[in-house]
Amino acid sequence: MEKQITAVIVGAGNRADVYSKLALNYPEKLKIVGIVDPDTVRTKIMAEKYGVSEENCFKSVEEFVKHDKMADAVINGTMDHLHVETSIPVLKKGYDLLLEKPFAVNEDELRKLVKVANEEKRKVLICHVLRYTPFYSAIKKHVLNGEIGDIISIEMCEHVSYHHMAVSYVRGKWASEKECHAPMLLAKCCHDIDLMMWMMKGTNPKSVVSFGDDFQFVPSKKPEGAGTRCMKDCPHMEDCRYSAYSHYILKPKRWWQYTWKCLEGEENVTLERQKESMATDNPYGRCVWDCERDGNVDHQSVIVNFENGATGTFNLVGGAAEAERNIHIVGTHGEIKGTFEKSKYIVRRIKPGSENDYVEDEYDLNITGDMTGAHGGHGGGDLRLAADFVDYLNGNEPSISCTEINDSTVSHLVVFAADRSRRNGTIEKINL
Structure with missing residues (x-):
């Protein structure tokens, strides 16, 4: 019988x-035994949810690592710019680590964390959950089986x-690099660049070029007469496509984990209180x-040149x-083309002389549930990764x-180089 793994949450x-x-769905596999977070409200909520005692709740990583080692692993879900500084102490304490992506926000931090993980001989998995979805893992198997030959080109888009x-990258905590220390390509799309590197495993990226900008959310695009807050002083509240009323009052549960965080300490929150x-x-x-x-950008294009001469675009x-999310892989013997949200893809094989x-x-995986991550599903990838x-x-x-x-280091270095290219108008070499 396999051992039940114990873990401490860092960043509740x-x-x-x-x-x-x-741990709730398969308690025989995982047990949460500690919580680390400076937010006492969040800590209390998570402690009650997972049955963690008050004595095993800590306000900081510094306080936590002073305690005797109490678990097998840490699940680190802190903000992007805190990943390295909160991970190094727990690795040195002897914990293995499940770390949210991006695992670092610059190259110096990345190399520092990788060095410590290797020196301490700890197991560290990065949460690139899309690899674990039935959709992308099925496509990867076709590639591994050689069904489309050698890959010439990968075209991807999100x-x-x-x-x-609006909720995450304009109003939310990933809107500004000043706050989250990560551009949108890193915060949102290191998933996608990781998928590209995964499909192309066996050849390394050589160089990258990228273009992008903020087209839509600049002050000059603000509608005439618009106010500062949708539900306070704006005449466009009912017809604006970005109205907070339409997004969060009419659909209060869609992004609740972000939009109502400021009300978490209150009981029996009414609709009027939300308004x-x-x-x-x-x-x-x-x-x-x-x-x-x-x-920060609202659109960006990336072209990657690989050492074997193949190219990837995102x-x-x-x-x-x-x-x-769409993917189109063209190989020497055929191609794979599909849409993640529809959980469908086609494998075509070259056959001269056929009709x-x-x-x-055509493959229909018939996946239901959350495909966007709005409710923590990511097309079935989240729990598969944890398992x-x-x-x-x-x-x-x-x-x-x-x-x-x-393995994850490669995609992060490509993203860092792509963003340098976007800012400087240069073709950037990838230094692995």
């Missing part, structure tokens, strides 16, 4: 909660829905054209009507989706 936010739910863009919050001090009630984005577009000069098979982490710590052979820290 939404992402750590999502992975920790494995269309971020207008309401996701008052949006009209006064709730950051999600601000006009999107008044939010400080610090030069397009990020924020503000789309519908959230959608269409190719044959194809793989537990298996990994138990000494089992990791799955093909396993994203160990040394």
Whole structure:
């Protein structure tokens, strides 16, 4: 019988909660035994949810590591810029680590954390959850089986829905590099660049070029006469596509983990209290054209040149009507083309002389549930990743989706180089 893995949550936010739910669904696999977070309200909520005693709740990593080692691992869900400084002490204490992406916000931090993880001989998995979805893992198996031959080109795109863009990257905590210390390509799309590197595993990225800007959310695009807060002084409240009233009052549960965080300490919150919050001090009630984005992008294109001569392209577009990730891989023997949200893809194989000069098979994985991450699902990837982490710590052979820290380093370095290219107008070499 396999050992039950024990873990401590560091950063009691939404992402750590999502992975920790494995302990509720499969208590024989995982048990949460500690919480580390300076927010006492969040700590109390998580402690009650996972049955953690008050004596095992800590306000800081510094306080936590003074305690005797109390678990097998740490689940680190802190903000992006805190990942390295909160991970190094727990690695040195002897904990293995499940770490949210991006695991570092610059190259110096990245190399520092990788060095410590390797020196301490700790197991560190990075939460690139899309690798674990049935959609992308199925496509990876076709690639590994050689069904389309050698990859010539990968074309990928992510269309971020207008309401996701607003809640996370305009009004939310990932809007500004001053606050989260990460540009949008790193914060949102290191998932996607990781998928590209994963599909191309066996050849390294050589160079990258990138272009992007903030097209839509600059002050000059603000509608005439618009106010500073949607529900306080704006005549466009009912018809604006970014109205806080439409996004968060009419649909209060869609992004609740972000929009109502400021009301977490209150009991029996009414609709009127929510409206008052949006009209006064709730950051999600601000006009999107008044939010400080610090030069962050709402669209960006990336072209990667690989050492074997193949290329990969990725397009990020924020503000789309519908959230959608597409992938099109062209190889020497065929191609794979699919849409993540529809959980469908086609495999075409070149066959000269046939009716269409190719044959194809269509796959419908029939996946239901949250495909966007709005409710912590990511197309089935979240809990599969957590389960793989537990298996990994138990000494089992990791799955093909396993994203160990040394593997994840490649995609992070590509993202860092792509953003340098965007800012400087240069072609950047990838130094692995």
